[in-house]
Amino acid sequence: MIKALFSGVFAALLLAGCATVASKVAGGGHDYPEARSYAVSDDASADVDAALARAAENGKRVMVVMGANWCHDSRALAGWLATERFQTLIDDKYELVFVNIGMPQQDDGHNLQIAERFGLDELPGTPNLLVLTAQGELVNADTATTWRDTASREEDAIFSELQTLADKAV
Template identity: 40%
Template sequence: MNRRRLILTAAAATAAAQPALAAKPAPRLSVKTFAELKTPLPLPYDEAADARAVVDRARAQARRQGKRLLIDLGGNWCPDCRILAGTMALPEFDRFLKTHFVVVMVDVGRFDRNLQIPARYGITGRLPGVPALLVIDPKTDKLLNPGNFSALSNARGMSPQALADWVAGWAA
C-alpha cells in the first residue's frame, strides 16, 4: 500500500509541475546532466536593480513583441536558481527563450526583497521556494501559472531537459 501511495504522490507531483498543455516543443538540450553545465554557474540576479522598473520595461517589450513575460524570482545564494540560470544559458535554450519570452530576473534576497513583484500577481506571504517562475500575459498582466510557479524550486531534482520542457509548456 505504501508503494502505491508513493507512486500516486510522485505522479501527482509530476503533473502539478507541468503546465496544462504544452504550447511549443522544447528545444533538445545538448547536456543530459547538470554536471555538464559551464561552471561557475551564473549569478543571475542583480541585487541593486529597481525590480519594478525592470519588470515594467520587460512587460512593455513582451507586449510589443507578442511574447510572454517570464519573471524568474530567486537569489544568487540559491543552488536551484543558479542551476536553472545555467541551463537557460545553453545556446539552444537561450534561443528558444528569446523566441517565445521576454525573461527578467528578480532578486528576492532571502525572501525579503522585491516581494511587491509576486504580490502584483496575487502571491502574498512567503514564497514556497525559489526559483519561482511567473508566466505573465503581457496584454492583461495576468499570471498564467498561479498553481505551479514554484514547480522548479527543486531544479536539482530534475534533469536539464525537464526544466526546458516545463518552460516550453508555457510558451505562446
C-alpha cells in the same frame, strides 16, 4: 599607486563573479550548468514593467525568475536559461527578467511585492518562475512556486515545461 592597483584587482574580481560556469555541476544525480552569480537589478519592478511593455510589442510572454545568489537551484535555473538551447526558446517566446528576492525566510526579503502584484502572496522557496502574459496575467499560478528543485530536474523536462507555458491558454 597601490590604491589604483587594489581598485583594478577588486574590479576584476567583481567581473569574474558575474560569469557563468562553462562546465556542468553534478547535483542530485543530474548535471546542470550553474551560473556563478544570479544577475540582479537595482530596480526590479521597472525591469518587469519594461519586459511587459516589450512583450506587448512583440507578442511574447514574460518570464520572471525570482531567486537568489545563495541558492543552488536559482543558479541552476539561471545556468540552464543561459545555454544555447534555452536561449533560442527565450528569444522566440519570452522576455526574461531576473529578480533577486534575498532570503525571505530569514526576514531579509527583497522585491516580494512583485510576486504579490501577480497574485502570489507567499514564496516558499527559491527560485520561483512566473510566466506572464503581456497584460500581466499569471499563466502558471499552479507551478510558479514549484521550481525549488530545479537542480534535480532533467534538462528536457525543464525545456518542455517552458515550451508549454509559452503557448498555454490563460
